[in-house]
Amino acid sequence: MQGIKKILSKIKPPFLRYFFVGIAGFLVLTVIFVGSIYLGAWGSVPNKKELSNFQYQVASEVFTADSVLIGKYYLNDRQPITFDEFPEHLLQALISIEDERFYEHSGVDYPSLFRVGIKTILLGDESSGGGSTISQQLAKNLYPRRDRKQTNIVVDKIKEMIIAGRLEDIYDKNEILTHYLNTVSFGDNTFGIESAALKFFNTRTKNLSVEQAATLVGMLKATYGYNPRIFPEKSRERRNLVLSTMVKNNFISKTEYDALKQLDIGLDYRDYDYSSGLAPYFREEVRKQLLEWTKTQNEEGKEYNIYTSGLKVYTTLNYKMQQLAEQSMVEHMGRLQSDFEKSYGKNAPWLTDKNLIKTVARRSTAYKNLKKEGFTDDEIFDSLQHSKRKMTITSWEEETEKELSVMDSIQHYMKFLNTGSISLNPKTGEVLTWIGGVDFKQFKYDHISQSKRQVGSTFKPFVYTAALEQGIEPCTYFSAQEVEYENLKGWSPSNSGDIDEAYLNYSMEEGLSKSVNTIAVKVMEKTGVDEVLALAKKMGIEERLPSEPSIALGTGEIKLIELAKAYTSYMNEGRSVKPLLIKTITTQQDSLLASFEPKKSENAAFSAENGQIMMEMMKSTINSGTASRIRSTYKLSNDIAGKTGTTQNNKDAWFVALSPNLLHVTWVGLDHHEIGFRNTSIGQGANAALPMYALLLQKMNKDEQFNHITRARFPAPSGRVQEMLDCEPIKRDGFFKRLFKNPNKKKTRKFKGQD
Known part of the structure; x- marks a missing residue:
C-alpha cells in the first residue's frame, strides 16, 4: 500500500493523480461487480452441467397418411x-x-x-x-x-x-x-x-x-x-x-x-394456427385423442406432453382427398345457403321471430356473463342490442368489418347452415376425410364427434336388416296405406300424401329404396322394436335409443361417427369397425412410440347373406330410389349403394354412400334445432346432403390416384340372394279390394307388441 502511495505522490500535476486513482477504483469496482455476477449475487448463472443438458420445448407435428404436415400443437x-x-x-x-x-x-x-x-x-x-x-x-x-x-x-x-x-x-x-x-x-x-x-x-x-x-x-x-x-x-x-x-x-x-436483389420476397405463408389450415376439426379430434394417450402413458411413468415433447403424429387422413372434400363442401354449402335464405325471404325466423332470437341469445357467452353479474333480462338485452363495436363478419362470399351489436352478430350467425361429413375406408375404419363444420373459426362444435341429431331414414336399413334376421323374406309385401295406431296416442306416420298409395303393396327392397315411411313402420312392427334396437347396438350404435315404434323413422339422436361405424358392418360381413384417426406416434427422431390397428367388433351383427341382401337394396336406392340423382343429375356410374334421410319438419338432411373401398356420411342442418328448411324440396337428404358426396366423387373420378376407390366394383351377389330378391317391386291391390277400400280414410288399429 505504501508503495502505491509513493508512486501516486510522484505523479504531477495532482489532477492526473486523481484521474489514475479514479481509473483504478473503477477497475476494482468493475472486477468486484463482474465477480459478484459470476458468483450469483445478481441471480444464478447456469453452470456447465446445466448447459450440457438443456432441453427444447418442441412442437408436436400432425401428418396425413401421405406424410404431409397439416398442423402442430405447441406452446x-x-x-x-x-x-x-x-x-x-x-x-x-x-x-x-x-x-x-x-x-x-x-x-x-x-x-x-x-x-x-x-x-x-x-x-x-x-x-x-x-x-x-x-x-x-x-x-x-x-x-x-x-x-x-x-x-x-x-x-x-x-x-x-x-x-x-x-x-x-x-x-x-x-x-x-x-x-x-x-x-x-x-x-x-x-x-x-x-x-x-x-x-x-x-x-x-x-x-x-x-x-x-x-x-x-x-x-x-x-x-x-x-x-x-x-x-x-x-x-x-x-x-x-x-x-x-x-x-x-x-x-x-x-x-x-x-x-x-431484384427478386421479390416470394412469400408462401402457412400459419399452423389452431383455427386455420386444412382439416381443423380433424386436427382438434386428433388432439383430444392424443391427450388421452399421453394421460395413459404418464400414468405409466412416461413423461409426454403434446405441446412440448416434439411428438410426430401420423394420421389416416388423405391430404388430396381432404382438399377435394373441403372444396366440395364450400361449393355446395355456399349455394345451398343462398337457396335456403331465399326460401324464407323477409319472413325468416332470424329476422322476425323475436322470442326465438332471444332464446338463442340466452345461449350466448355474452348473455351468460352479464347474467352472472346480476343484470336483469331487460338490462342485458338492452346492452346486447345497443352496444356496438367493430366486428369481422363472415359469409360464403367474403369477410367484412362492420359496426354491430352482439344481437346483430347472433342474428347473422343464426341463419348459417352447418354440416358434418366423413369419409373412411369401410374395411379398416381409417378416416380419409373429416369435415366437422363449415368454419372452425366461427363454429368450434364438431358435428361428427360431438353433435347428436335425429338420423331420419338412414336408420331404416337397420330396421330392414333386423327383419331379415328375424326370418322375414325380402319379397314380403307391406301395404303403403296410412295407419293410425290407437295405442300410440293416435300416431299416424304418413308418406307423400299420394292417394294412390293406399292401394299399393311394396316389397322390402322397393320400400327401402323409395324410403316409404308407412312400410318402414310396418316392417318394424313385424320385426319387433326390441329386436331392432338390439341389432343397432350390435352394429355399433352406442347411444341409448328410445324404445318406441317411431325409431323406425330415425327419431333417435345419434352421433354421425357412430352412424358411420354402424354402416361399416355392411362391408365387413356384419362386423362393424371403429373409425381410426391415428396410425402411429413417434419421437422427433422417428422412434416408434405407439401404433394403432383397426378395431372390429368380435361378433357379426347379422349374417353375410343378409348383408348381401341389404347391399342390393341400398344399390336400388341409388339406381332408382331417393338417391337416383347420383345417376341422373351428377352422371356418376361408379358402384354405389346408399341411403338418404330427412327428419321431421326438415330439420336434418342425411346421405350415406357405400362403395367397395369408401364409406361416406354427410349431415346438413342448423345448429339451432328450432329452425329447419322451409320445405322438403330444399331440405331433403337428396338435395341438402347428397351433393357434397357427389361433387367429391366427381373430382375423385378425374384423378388417377383415386382409381382404387372410384373404379372398385362390388362382388356379384350369390345366386341365392339374386333369387330371393327376384320379385315385382310393387303389387297393386286387386279390383275388389280397391272397390271396398276408402283411400281417404285411415286404417285404425293397435301397434302389435306395444302396450
Whole structure:
C-alpha cells in the first residue's frame, strides 16, 4: 500500500493523480461487480452441467397418411433439426450479418465490443450494432431477459458473456450454430429455423434458396419490423443488406448479388394456427385423442406432453382427398345457403321471430356473463342490442368489418347452415376425410364427434336388416296405406300424401329404396322394436335409443361417427369397425412410440347373406330410389349403394354412400334445432346432403390416384340372394279390394307388441 502511495505522490500535476486513482477504483469496482455476477449475487448463472443438458420445448407435428404436415400443437412453434440439414448459404448469411469473427472468438468478441463501445457510447452512432456474438445470442435465447431496466441490462449482458464462454467450452462451433438456429425467435410465435422455413416459405430448411435464407436471417435483427408478411418492402431491403454482407465476405459473387436483389420476397405463408389450415376439426379430434394417450402413458411413468415433447403424429387422413372434400363442401354449402335464405325471404325466423332470437341469445357467452353479474333480462338485452363495436363478419362470399351489436352478430350467425361429413375406408375404419363444420373459426362444435341429431331414414336399413334376421323374406309385401295406431296416442306416420298409395303393396327392397315411411313402420312392427334396437347396438350404435315404434323413422339422436361405424358392418360381413384417426406416434427422431390397428367388433351383427341382401337394396336406392340423382343429375356410374334421410319438419338432411373401398356420411342442418328448411324440396337428404358426396366423387373420378376407390366394383351377389330378391317391386291391390277400400280414410288399429 505504501508503495502505491509513493508512486501516486510522484505523479504531477495532482489532477492526473486523481484521474489514475479514479481509473483504478473503477477497475476494482468493475472486477468486484463482474465477480459478484459470476458468483450469483445478481441471480444464478447456469453452470456447465446445466448447459450440457438443456432441453427444447418442441412442437408436436400432425401428418396425413401421405406424410404431409397439416398442423402442430405447441406452446412455442419449434422443430429442432441437425447441423447436416442447414444449407451452407444459410450459415454464411448468418455469420456475415450477425458475427463475422464467429470462428475466431471464444464466445465474446472483445474487439467488436470495444468498437461498439467507442462508436455507440462516445460517438453516439446507434447503427454500430450491439456487439453480441452468436454464442451470446444463444445464451439470451436459452435464458431470456426478465427485466428491461437499464441496470439489469448490464447485468444480463455480463451474464450472457459468462454463459457464452461456458457454451464455447462445452460445444464446438457447429453445435453452437445448431443450438442457435434451433432456438432463435422469428416472430409470429415461431422459434427455430425449421419452423420459420415452413411458416414463411412452406419448405424445409434444407431446401431454402439463398434469397430465402437471407430473408429469414435478416428477420433476426427485428422480428416484427422485418417480418415479410407485415412489411414486405422493409424485409426485402434487409434481405439485400444480408446478401451484400455475403458479397463482402466472399460467400457469393457480385453478379449473384445483382441478380438476387431484384427478386421479390416470394412469400408462401402457412400459419399452423389452431383455427386455420386444412382439416381443423380433424386436427382438434386428433388432439383430444392424443391427450388421452399421453394421460395413459404418464400414468405409466412416461413423461409426454403434446405441446412440448416434439411428438410426430401420423394420421389416416388423405391430404388430396381432404382438399377435394373441403372444396366440395364450400361449393355446395355456399349455394345451398343462398337457396335456403331465399326460401324464407323477409319472413325468416332470424329476422322476425323475436322470442326465438332471444332464446338463442340466452345461449350466448355474452348473455351468460352479464347474467352472472346480476343484470336483469331487460338490462342485458338492452346492452346486447345497443352496444356496438367493430366486428369481422363472415359469409360464403367474403369477410367484412362492420359496426354491430352482439344481437346483430347472433342474428347473422343464426341463419348459417352447418354440416358434418366423413369419409373412411369401410374395411379398416381409417378416416380419409373429416369435415366437422363449415368454419372452425366461427363454429368450434364438431358435428361428427360431438353433435347428436335425429338420423331420419338412414336408420331404416337397420330396421330392414333386423327383419331379415328375424326370418322375414325380402319379397314380403307391406301395404303403403296410412295407419293410425290407437295405442300410440293416435300416431299416424304418413308418406307423400299420394292417394294412390293406399292401394299399393311394396316389397322390402322397393320400400327401402323409395324410403316409404308407412312400410318402414310396418316392417318394424313385424320385426319387433326390441329386436331392432338390439341389432343397432350390435352394429355399433352406442347411444341409448328410445324404445318406441317411431325409431323406425330415425327419431333417435345419434352421433354421425357412430352412424358411420354402424354402416361399416355392411362391408365387413356384419362386423362393424371403429373409425381410426391415428396410425402411429413417434419421437422427433422417428422412434416408434405407439401404433394403432383397426378395431372390429368380435361378433357379426347379422349374417353375410343378409348383408348381401341389404347391399342390393341400398344399390336400388341409388339406381332408382331417393338417391337416383347420383345417376341422373351428377352422371356418376361408379358402384354405389346408399341411403338418404330427412327428419321431421326438415330439420336434418342425411346421405350415406357405400362403395367397395369408401364409406361416406354427410349431415346438413342448423345448429339451432328450432329452425329447419322451409320445405322438403330444399331440405331433403337428396338435395341438402347428397351433393357434397357427389361433387367429391366427381373430382375423385378425374384423378388417377383415386382409381382404387372410384373404379372398385362390388362382388356379384350369390345366386341365392339374386333369387330371393327376384320379385315385382310393387303389387297393386286387386279390383275388389280397391272397390271396398276408402283411400281417404285411415286404417285404425293397435301397434302389435306395444302396450
